[in-house]
Amino acid sequence: MVRVVELSSELSGKKIFERISLEIPRGKITAVMGPSGTGKTTLLRHMTGQLHGVSGKVWVDGLDVAALERKQLYALRERIGFLFQNSALLTDYSVFENVAFPLRQHTRLPEILIRNLVLLKLQAVGLRGAAQLLPSELSGGMARRVALARAIVFDPMLILYDEPFVGLDPIALNQVLKLIRTLNRELGITSILVAHEFAAVRQVADWVHLIAEGRCVASGTPQQLAHADSPWAAQFFGGKIDGPVPFQYPASALDEALGFVGPSS
Amino acid sequence: MKRLNKHSAIVDACYEIGATGWFLVVLLVAIPRSLRYLRETIRQIWFVGAKSLIIIMISGLFVGMVLSLQLYYTLSIFGGTSALGTVVALSLYRELGPVVTALLFAGRAGTSITAEIGLMRATDQLSAMELMAVDPIAFVATPRFLAGLISMPLLVAVFNMMGLFGGHLVGVNWLGIDNGTFWSNMTSNVNVWTDVINGEWKAFVFGAAISLIAVFQGYNAPPTSEGVANATTRTVVWASIVILALDFVMTAFLM
Incomplete structure (x- = not known):
């Protein structure tokens, strides 16, 4: 590879x-x-x-x-998915929007599909319940998991x-x-x-x-x-x-x- | 040693000017790519333009009021107070509107653009975008540059309107100049093309200069707290100098 x-x-x-x-x-x-x-x-x-x-x-x-x-x-x-050492989440976007960001930029998927994909990825990292939080409201470990969800959102x-x-x-x-x-x-x-x-x-x-x-x-x-x-x-x-x-x-x-x-x- | 330092400062300044010029080319080339992020440009117009409205309106009102008071005093020496509306309007349209709005815009919006982009770089958000195959020049820098470019002429128009209102308030309602004289002298002596539009041209150029400097400084800020703070300061200093220098050059050409 x-x-x-x-x-x-x-x-x-x-x-x-x-x-x-x-x-x-x-x-x-x-x-x-x-x-x-x-x-x-x-x-x-x-x-x-x-x-x-x-x-x-x-x-x-x-x-x-x-x-x-x-x-x-x-x-x-x-x-390629990249998980940063410091998570590098977009600080003005919610957890949901952070994970949805690559999908919104590179696809024209309907909103309902984006929502479901994002929620599935957040579920995989155990943070579906934190979807509406801002990165400033997350602990370091949670931010890392959100960044991981974002890194894998495109499989x-x-x-x-x-x-x-x-x-x-x-x-x-x-x-x-x-x-x-x-x-x-x-x-x-x-x-x-x-x-x-x-x-x-x-x-x-x-x-x-x-x-x-x-x-x-x-x-x-x-x-x-x-x-x-x-x-x-x-x-x-x-x-x-x-x-x-x-x-x-x-x-x-x-x-x-x-x-x-x-x-x- | 002293001489060496002076030379090094001059070389640094020349390098910065050259790098800013090159960054302008990079931004202009990125405009077609940034069109797909139109929503981001509109969001930035809201942040740098619409959210600057309050400070611009209040400042415009007081500048118009002070202008009216000062000019009334000066004109009364020559018995020409009936020209107050004309002089207030010409001062605002040709000079004070674009320059004061630009200085306020540099302080209000320029600094926030620099600090925001500088912090994005310091926290690896720009790198993250690059790795998500999103071009940060097209997604972050160009929309802010365009927002400044579009917002400044509109803000100058609002500043001028509030300035005229303030001038009218003091001249007509307080100092007792006839309302008809105030407006009729103004409308017959102010030319839309040579006064109003030329002022708007200045606003457009100032808007480009401020947003270019703000975006450049933020994009190239060292990723430290001191680096971002210094970049923010440099935005205000450079933007103020450039506005006043450009004002002189443009006034000389547009007179």
Whole structure:
């Protein structure tokens, strides 16, 4: 479904990816994991054509995303659902109107059909009763579920979840996990999860890619990675402070920063 | 160092002017695409136009009243108080109507457009639209630009009407100028094309400038609270300067 081939990318002059390659199989749930700031969300933005790499290609459903014209890109996006980390609901629209928004923009369905579709999607995320609330009246977890209802309202072929488990209570977390599984197994939707919570990821993901230092450093099933010998996987999944992933953001020596010694000449 | 900073400020200003000009091209190109969001444009006319009516009407009334008082005093020195209606009307139609309305519009509607779009960017709503295959330039930016363009001439007409009413209230009802003299002098000396329509042209251009600046600043605001606040301030500052500069240029050409 998605193929990233030798992608190199920069953001504000900072190198994010260095010839990264990975594949996302059709109809599976694939998690992209890695330390903070390694470009997991950036990778999703490459898949949706919001960012273009310096070199390399990103193929989605057989299409070279960077080479698409605006019309073709928008047609592709209509088949992709995206769940934002912060939900990104339209704040002036009610929950109902937020979920109905893509339908109203891209279809000429009769109002009664739009209403029924929206209510069904809201029922699926357990928020049919909140249809008339405004996003400001929702908790973080509820907003995430509304955003999920909006992302699936078109029954997309591919859903990209950006940190779907952050801030969810255990009940909401289990609901979201169940939804991701249901959407994938019953509707055959390919899912890509960007997440840090390995405990949650191993419950749903068929495959995991671990990204660090601009490349894919380990891939496998959650069970394989949990017991992998790779120092990256061992540190990340073991939660160890010492290892190839530095805890400190690159900086000069501490004693030099504190003024105890002069910069070496 | 000081010189360098000054140069950098000039370069920044030039960059901003160039980027705003380019954004105007982007908006104009997007107009055909935004026609499918006609309902959104009408909604924005309601927000930026209709909801500015109260402040425009009250301001117009008081500007007309003050104008009438001041001009009555000045004209009475030369014994020409019978020309009060003409002078009030010419001042309003040619200058005060478009300029004061534009300054009020920049403060009332321009700032709200910038803050709204800036917050939409900061909360990823614009990105969400892009990912739902809805072009935010066509759906968010262009309808607000068009709304400003359409609303300003209408608001200036209302401002002028209220100004004349205020001028009449003070001149005729308070200071005792003859009602017939007030209106007949005005109607015989005010030309629809050179005075009224030229004023409306100014309003149209000011409306375009304000909404362009407001939409540009909001769309390019850094996604932080300080970024949105600074963008809102820049909208008022730039819009006010541009209105007054354009007023001079247009007056020189339309006189």
